[in-house]
Amino acid sequence: MKRAVVTGGAGFIGSHLVKRLVGLGWNVTVLDNLSTGSLSNLNGVDCEVIECDITGELPVVPHTALFHLAAPVSVVESLENPDKYYKEIVDGTANVVEWSKALGTKTMVLASTAAIYGDSEDLPLGEEREPNPMSPYAKAKYFAERVLEEETKNTDIKAVALRFFNVFGDGQRDTGGYVSVIPIFRRLWEAGRPMTINGDGEQTRDFIWVEDIVSALIESRRAEVGFSLYNVGSGEETSVNQVAEAFGGEVIYRDPIHEPRRSLACISKIKNELNWLPKGSVENWIETIR
Numbered sequence: 001m002k003r004a005v006v007t008g009g010a011g012f013i014g015s016h017l018v019k020r021l022v023g024l025g026w027n028v029t030v031l032d033n034l035s036t037g038s039l040s041n042l043n044g045v046d047c048e049v050i051e052c053d054i055t056g057e058l059p060v061v062p063h064t065a066l067f068h069l070a071a072p073v074s075v076v077e078s079l080e081n082p083d084k085y086y087k088e089i090v091d092g093t094a095n096v097v098e099w100s101k102a103l104g105t106k107t108m109v110l111a112s113t114a115a116i117y118g119d120s121e122d123l124p125l126g127e128e129r130e131p132n133p134m135s136p137y138a139k140a141k142y143f144a145e146r147v148l149e150e151e152t153k154n155t156d157i158k159a160v161a162l163r164f165f166n167v168f169g170d171g172q173r174d175t176g177g178y179v180s181v182i183p184i185f186r187r188l189w190e191a192g193r194p195m196t197i198n199g200d201g202e203q204t205r206d207f208i209w210v211e212d213i214v215s216a217l218i219e220s221r222r223a224e225v226g227f228s229l230y231n232v233g234s235g236e237e238t239s240v241n242q243v244a245e246a247f248g249g250e251v252i253y254r255d256p257i258h259e260p261r262r263s264l265a266c267i268s269k270i271k272n273e274l275n276w277l278p279k280g281s282v283e284n285w286i287e288t289i290r
Helices: 012-023 073-082 080-101 136-151 181-190 210-222 241-246 270-275 282-289
Strands: 003-007 027-032 048-051 065-068 106-112 158-164 165-167 195-198 208-210 225-233 250-252
Touching: 003 012, 003 208, 003 210, 012 027, 012 136, 012 210, 065 080, 065 225, 073 080, 073 136, 080 106, 106 210, 136 158, 136 225, 158 210, 165 210, 181 195, 181 270, 181 282, 195 241, 195 270, 208 210, 208 282, 210 270
Parallel strands: 003 027, 003 065, 027 048, 065 106, 106 158, 158 225, 165 208, 195 250
Antiparallel strands: none
C-alpha cells in the first residue's frame, strides 16, 4: 500500500490532491490545523485526518511520500506579522522534514510559490532566475526551499520544490488570505453584480488549473534523488480583462493598485524532466461553470 502524508490537506489545493491520491489507491493521512482549511473539503473522502500544528510534536504516521502544503498564504498578513510566517513556514518545514526523515520517507514535495521571483518585466520566469522575494511570505517560502534542500543533502531522498503560479479551480475561497481574481469575479458574476478591475485590466497572470497542480505534485515523484526545483504554471499570459470577458457581464474600472504588471512561467524544465503538461485553461474552465 502506498502511503502519503499531506500537510494542509484540508485546504483548497491539498484537498484536491488528497482526492486524487485516494482515487489512485493511496492510503492518505492529512495533517492540518484547520486554520484556513475545512473538513468539509474532504467530505466522503476515505482518508485519515489528524488536527495538529506542524510546528509542534507530530504523530507517528509511517509514510512513503510527504506532500507539504501547509502554510499561511496572505501577503498582507505577512507584512503585518512576519514572525508568524517565518515560524509556520520556515520552522514548520524544518520540523516536518526532520519528522518525515525519521520515519523513513523517500519522497518529499514542497509547495512553494512564484512570489519568490518578485516583480519582473523580463519574462518568462525560469528557475535559474535570481530570487527577489518582496514580502515575508515570499521570503519564508524561499527559506523553506533552502531548508528542504539542506535537510535532504547526502541522502537517498527525492526532494522537490514546486513553485506554483496563479492557481484556480473548484472550491477556491473568495475571501481571506490570498484571494485570486477568479473566485472574486465568479462570486460577483453569480450575484449579477459588476466585476471591478484595478487599473486598465491589461495586467496579466499565469493561471494554472488546480488539477494540473495536483498532477505536477504526483508526477514530481519521477524526479531524481537529490533536490529539484520546478515552476508549475500554464506557460501562458492571461489578462484580467480576458478573465472578465470570459465570465461576461458589466465591468467597472477603478484606480490601479501597486501590483506586478505581468507574470509568465517558463515550464520547459518540468515538461522535459517530468513529462508534465498542463491540460486546463482558465477560459475553458470558466465556460464549464457558466
